[in-house]
Amino acid sequence: MERRRSSVATKGNIRPLSAEWEPLAPIGPQVAFHTACVIRGTLYIHGGVTVKDGKQPSRDLHKLDLNSKLWSKIHTPGSPALSHHCAVAVDDRYMLLIGGWTGRHRTPDVHAYDVQEDRWLPMTTKGFPKGAGLSSHTANLLNSNEILVVGREGSLRLQRRHGSAFLLTGNVLSGKFTYSEYSNSVSSRSGHTATFLGSKLYIIGGRSDNLLEVSQGYHPPPACPSDTMKTISEAAKSGYLKHLPKMPCGRKNHVTVSGPGTILIYGGETFDGRCREPVGEMIVIQFTPGPQFYTLGVSRIGRAGHICIVTKDFVIMHGGLGGHSNIYGDAYHLKLQH
Numbered sequence: 490m491e492r493r494r495s496s497v498a499t500k501g502n503i504r505p506l507s508a509e510w511e512p513l514a515p516i517g518p519q520v521a522f523h524t525a526c527v528i529r530g531t532l533y534i535h536g537g538v539t540v541k542d543g544k545q546p547s548r549d550l551h552k553l554d555l556n557s558k559l560w561s562k563i564h565t566p567g568s569p570a571l572s573h574h575c576a577v578a579v580d581d582r583y584m585l586l587i588g589g590w591t592g593r594h595r596t597p598d599v600h601a602y603d604v605q606e607d608r609w610l611p612m613t614t615k616g617f618p619k620g621a622g623l624s625s626h627t628a629n630l631l632n633s634n635e636i637l638v639v640g641r642e643g644s645l646r647l648q649r650r651h652g653s654a655f656l657l658t659g660n661v662l663s664g665k666f667t668y669s670e671y672s673n674s675v676s677s678r679s680g681h682t683a684t685f686l687g688s689k690l691y692i693i694g695g696r697s698d699n700l701l702e703v704s705q706g707y708h709p710p711p712a713c714p715s716d717t718m719k720t721i722s723e724a725a726k727s728g729y730l731k732h733l734p735k736m737p738c739g740r741k742n743h744v745t746v747s748g749p750g751t752i753l754i755y756g757g758e759t760f761d762g763r764c765r766e767p768v769g770e771m772i773v774i775q776f777t778p779g780p781q782f783y784t785l786g787v788s789r790i791g792r793a794g795h796i797c798i799v800t801k802d803f804v805i806m807h808g809g810l811g812g813h814s815n816i817y818g819d820a821y822h823l824k825l826q827h
Contacts, residue, residue, distance in 0.1 A: 535574075717804045739760040
């Protein structure tokens, strides 16, 4: 079992804040480059690959009851085989899968799983550039129920002809979704994250240069309150985290989660060549007034292609690619101690 406590700088006589990935549910699906969302107090995990550089993605759907901490596999027919895709929770009922790698090509297709009726629903899509697809992209729900899709959509030739941001409109009940090009001002990225803080979207990683990109003017739904992220945010504001003198290097296949004025980056693969395996860095960005970078420590649990979900009680990490090309199925939660 991988595990390590990491500590940060102290101030005066106040004990430093420490961060530790504590086991939450150890025996889960061993996958990387999968996707997840929380619906009705349950974490749903879909797809991914079971071996490093695997070409055949999984079609498995699992769920983790966050009360009992028990995993179970859902055997409902109709699940698509996908990796490097995205999931969005809609109406606290549907798991909407967007894009991904099918084992043969990148696809912009949309799939919906109804957790209430336990069934997969047929969806149709239109409007996406011909000859292109989506993988290692991001998808964020807006207050209008539109979905902002940012990232890779195929070959470099197609990326030059088309923007790297799309709006996906439609609804599950109609079974129809439409892509429209939203912006060509967003730089082309793959394996990045996109996180809202208020009306601003922070796009992080996915390139060897330009770690952080900011776009504004959005109206996202209210963020999930998180006691863990609130504590991290307060520690950064109070000067109890070690300040980094310069912006960290670029990275990909990491995760980000947000708190009040704060984004936490964890794991991934760096572009600086100093480490050939996934890193365990936990980096905090504080945006009041401007971006300041801090370290929350370095975990021995280096991961890439993992997922991270925020609930009120937990920051949950699951799966991913670790050292020596291993793929893991453990779920952890981030525990803070003073």
